[in-house]
Amino acid sequence: RARSLAARNPLRPSALSEPTDAGAGERGFRGHEAGVQSFRFSEEPGPGAETAVLEVHVPQIGAGVSLPGILAAKCGADVTLSDSSELPHCLEICRKSCLMNNLPQVHVVGLTWGHISCSLLTLPPQDIILASDVFFEPEDFEDILTTVYFLMQKNPKVQLWSTYQVRSADWSLEALLYKWDMKCVHIPLESFDADKEDLAESALPGRHTVEMLVISFAKDSL
Numbered sequence: 215r216a217r218s219l220a221a222r223n224p225l226r227p228s229a230l231s232e233p234t235d236a237g238a239g240e241r242g243f244r245g246h247e248a249g250v251q252s253f254r255f256s257e258e259p260g261p262g263a264e265t266a267v268l269e270v271h272v273p274q275i276g277a278g279v280s281l282p283g284i285l286a287a288k289c290g291a292d293v294t295l296s297d298s299s300e301l302p303h304c305l306e307i308c309r310k311s312c313l314m315n316n317l318p319q320v321h322v323v324g325l326t327w328g329h330i331s332c333s334l335l336t337l338p339p340q341d342i343i344l345a346s347d348v349f350f351e352p353e354d355f356e357d358i359l360t361t362v363y364f365l366m367q368k369n370p371k372v373q374l375w376s377t378y379q380v381r382s383a384d385w386s387l388e389a390l391l392y393k394w395d396m397k398c399v400h401i402p403l404e405s406f407d408a409d410k411e412d413l414a415e416s417a418l419p420g421r422h423t424v425e426m427l428v429i430s431f432a433k434d435s436l
Contacts, residue, residue, distance in 0.1 A: 280295045280297075280307075280308050280311055281311075281346070282344045282346050283295045283320070283344060284311055284312070284315055284317065284320075286344065287312075287315075287317050287319075287320050288315070288317075293317075293320050293321075294320070294321040294322075294323060294337065294340075295308040295311075295312070295320060295321070295322045295323075296308075296322070296323050296324065296325040296333075297324065297325075298324065298325070298326050298327075299324025299325060299326045299329075299331060299333065300324075300326055302324075305322055305324055308322045309322050323337065325337075325361065327354060327357035327358050327360070327361050328356070328357030328358075328360045328361060329361075330364065334361070334364060334365075337365070337368075338368075339365075339368040339369035339372070340365055340368070340369060340372050341369065341371075341372060341373075342372065342373055342374075342375055343362060343365065343372060343373070343374045343375065344375055344376075345358070345374055345375070345376040346376070346377060347376075347377065347378045347379055348376065348378070349376065349378045349385075349387070350378075350381075352385055355385075355387060355390055356390050359387075359390050359391070359394050359396065359429075360394070362374050362394075362396075362429065363394045363395075363396070366396075366430075366431055370431050370433075371430070371431075372430070373428050373429065373430045374427075374428070374429040374430070375426070375427075375428055376426070376427050376428075376429065377424055377425065377426045377427075378424070378425060378427070379419070379422050379423065379424055380422075380423040380424070380425060387427075387429075391429070391432075395431060395432050395433070396429055396430065396431060396432055397429070397430060397431070397432040398427050398428070398429050399427065399428045399429075399430075400425065400426070400427060401426040401427065401428055403424065403425070403426060408426075
């Protein structure tokens with residue numbers, strides 16, 4: 215059955231200034247109110263069936279809200295949400311997102327990039343790692359790839375799917391990918407009709423340049 219994603223904006227989010235140098239989950243809390251945008255996930259029914267609509271209410275407060283994971287869980291994926299173990303308030307945001315969206319089965323764990331913790335050691339093999347705009351500060355890049363590399367040891371075919379806003383033409387993952395025996399494939403946004411300035415009836419991404427990457431083991435083939 216065909217699926218469609220439509221966004222509505224009943225509440226206009228407060229205007230946000232440029233992000234600070236805080237951690238990805240923490241950035242949205244500094245000096246900003248939590249604007250709210252409502253997303254509707256609708257499934258076109260078969261003959262004689264009624265349309266199913268799932269409401270997803272999203273506080274616009276940074277990565278800790280885990281919108282990609284919430285939508286993946288709504289689509290039936292077995293999802294684990296994570297944020298820094300050093301930011302308990304961000305983990306609580308993840309849990310509240312699950313409760314708001316009737317997803318009690320979704321696990322929330324604290325994972326700090328670059329740290330080999332009990333939570334990371336006990337995490338089961340993953341198939342896809344979703345990473346929304348995590349490549350924000352260059353000093354975090356290797357910690358992110360270190361964590362991904364550890365997860366690749368559990369499942370060599372796991373892939374990291376990441377979209378990110380281009381903030382500097384001087385930043386590159388090339389050397390780190392070579393160091394950690396990974397490869398990167400650029401996914402053109404037009405290949406899935408996402409090369410617009412106003413996706414899902416929102417004002418995002420606007421005039422920002424957004425790219426999508428798929429990262430995997432260099433010896434594996436996509």
